[in-house]
Amino acid sequence: MTTLIPLVHQMHAEEASEWLATLQRLLPRYDIRLFDELGEQERSQCRIAIVANPDPHQLVQMPALIWVHSLWAGVERMVAELADVPVDIVRLVDPCLTQTMSEAVLAWVLYLHRDMPLYRRQQAASLWQQKPYVAAGERHVTVLGLGELGGASAQRLQQNSFMTSGWSRSLKSLDGVQCHTGRQGLEELFEQSDIIVNLLPLTPDTQALLDRKLFKKMKASACLINFGRGATIVEEDLVAALNDKQFAHAVLDVFEQEPVSASSALWSHPRITLLPHISAQTTIESASRIIADNIVNYLDHAVMPEVVDKSRRY
Numbered sequence: 558m559t560t561l562i563p564l565v566h567q568m569h570a571e572e573a574s575e576w577l578a579t580l581q582r583l584l585p586r587y588d589i590r591l592f593d594e595l596g597e598q599e600r601s602q603c604r605i606a607i608v609a610n611p612d613p614h615q616l617v618q619m620p621a622l623i624w625v626h627s628l629w630a631g632v633e634r635m636v637a638e639l640a641d642v643p644v645d646i647v648r649l650v651d652p653c654l655t656q657t658m659s660e661a662v663l664a665w666v667l668y669l670h671r672d673m674p675l676y677r678r679q680q681a682a683s684l685w686q687q688k689p690y691v692a693a694g695e696r697h698v699t700v701l702g703l704g705e706l707g708g709a710s711a712q713r714l715q716q717n718s719f720m721t722s723g724w725s726r727s728l729k730s731l732d733g734v735q736c737h738t739g740r741q742g743l744e745e746l747f748e749q750s751d752i753i754v755n756l757l758p759l760t761p762d763t764q765a766l767l768d769r770k771l772f773k774k775m776k777a778s779a780c781l782i783n784f785g786r787g788a789t790i791v792e793e794d795l796v797a798a799l800n801d802k803q804f805a806h807a808v809l810d811v812f813e814q815e816p817v818s819a820s821s822a823l824w825s826h827p828r829i830t831l832l833p834h835i836s837a838q839t840t841i842e843s844a845s846r847i848i849a850d851n852i853v854n855y856l857d858h859a860v861m862p863e864v865v866d867k868s869r870r871y
Contacts (some may be wrong), residue, residue: 559586559587559588560586560587560588560604560856561587561588561590561595561599561602561603562584562587562588562589562590562603562605562606562607562852563589563590563591563592563595563600563603563606563607563619564576564577564580564589564590564591564592564606564607564608564609565592565606565607565608565609565611565612565615565616565625566591566592566608566609566610566611566628567609567610567611567612568609568610573591573609575841576607576609576628576841576845577589577590577591579841579842579845580607580845580848580849583845583846583849584849584852584853587852587856589607592606592615597618600618600619601619601620601621602621603619603621603622604621604622604623605622605623605624605625605626605852605855605856606619606622606625606626607625607626607628607848607852608625608626608627608628608635609627609628609629610629610634610635611625611635611639613638613639613641613642616639616642616644617642622644623644623645624644624645624646624647624861624864625644625645625646625647626647626649626848626851626852626862627646627647627648627649628649628839628844628848629648629649629839630648630649630650630651630654630706630837630839631648631758631759631786632646632648632865632870632871633758633759633760633786633870633871636865636867636870637870640867645861645864645865646864646865646867647851647862647863647864647865648865648871649839649844649847649848650705650847650863651839651840651843651844651847652843653840653843653844654706654837654839654840654843654844655705655706655709656709657836657837657838657840658706658709658710658756658784658836658837659706659709659710659712659713660713661784661810661835661836661837662700662710662713662714662754662756662782662784662836663710663713663714663717665782665784665808665836666698666714666719666752666754666782668808668830669752669780669782669806669808670691670693670696670719670752672688674805674806674828674830675688678827692718693717693718693719694718694719694720695720696719696720696751696752697719697720697721697722697749697750697751697752698714698719698720698721698722698750698751698752698753698754699721699722699723699724699746699749699750699752699753699754700714700721700722700723700724700734700754700756701723701724701725701743701753701754701755701756701757701785702724702725702755702756702757702758702785703723703724703725703729703731703734703736704725704756704758704871706756706837707723707725707756707757708723708729708731710754710756711723711731711734712731712732712733712734715731715732715733715734716733721733721734721735722734722735722736722737722746722749722750723735723736723737724736724737724738724742724743724746725738726738726762743771744771744774747771747772747774747775748774748775748776750775750776750779751776751778751779751780752779752780752781752782753775753779753780753781753782754782754784755767755781755782755783755784755785755789755790756784756785757785757786757789758785758786758870758871759785759786759788759789759870760869760870760871761870763786763789764788764789765788765789765790765791766789766790767781767783767789767790767791767794767795768790768791768794769791769794769797769798772794772795772798772803772804773798773803775798775803775804776804777802777803777804777805778804778805779804779805780804780805780806780807780808781795781804781806781807781808782807782808782810783807783808783809783810783811784810784811784836784837785811786811787811787812787813787814787815788813792812792813792823795807796822796823796826799826799828799829805828806828806829806830807828807829807830808829808830808832809823809829809830809831809832810832810833810834810835810836811834811836812834815834816833817831
């Protein structure tokens with residue numbers, strides 16, 4: 558009997574169809590189907606599911622389920638929602654995603670390093686005025702979170718001549734990157750850095766970590782990029798700090814509620830560049846190949862992929 562693997566999702570139908578077709582092509586020996594297409598007897602046989610922000614109510618309808626493979630790298634929401642569902646969670650770890658994120662970090666650090674927000678305002682005011690050039694080696698950039706994405710991003714910045722530091726929950730070691738940990742290390746980096754890039758996962762320790770106390774320590778000329786998770790920043794504190802000119806500019810790509818409401822003041826804030834969660838978009842072909850390999854290794858060779866530590870949420 559062909560092994561049945563459901564795709565449990567809350568995506569648009571067209572996107573789900575594209576994922577389904579790609580996964581089925583890469584897993585021809587298995588039957589990949591949408592959860593809604595399965596009958597009760599079929600659901601009771603499923604041991605593995607591929608998921609994208611799944612409805613927990615649907616997962617509990619598969620009592621034989623052992624583990625689920627997420628289409629996304631971020632699984633904090635899933636961990637919280639599936640706290641009472643006894644299944645292991647495997648997150649997507651995709652080298653293409655790492656490359657995409659490090660590229661985005663470099664691009665937007667350069668955007669701030671070369672004062673693009675200032676020149677945009679000058680264009681609107683028909684003002685022709687040059688600022689003195691600052692070399693990358695004189696610009697101190699800090700990356701918060703030194704996991705797979707953060708570590709690669711920090712090293713890419715260092716390779717592009719930026720003076721690079723990093724901060725993480727546990728002390729890391731990266732060539733050319735000054736690594737820090739602990740509250741004191743975090744506060745010192747907020748005082749010293751010209752550009753801070755937030756790539757922290759959302760955990761009980763990082764929820765609302767970036768608040769008014771830290772923003773007050775920033776240089777007036779400093780900038781912040783958030784490519785991590787929206788809830789790691791206290792949005793009200795960030796807006797207040799920008800209004801008070803405690804720091805210069807914020808590039809925001811992730812938010813606690815997405816999409817951002819059309820009526821949100823974030824859209825028109827002169828010191829905010831708002832992006833629609835595009836810093837590290839998942840590539841269907843690349844991600845599907847990794848998911849397919851993990852599933853084949855498990856079903857054919859009993860090799861379990863690395864699972865999420867639910868206490869840490871990543």
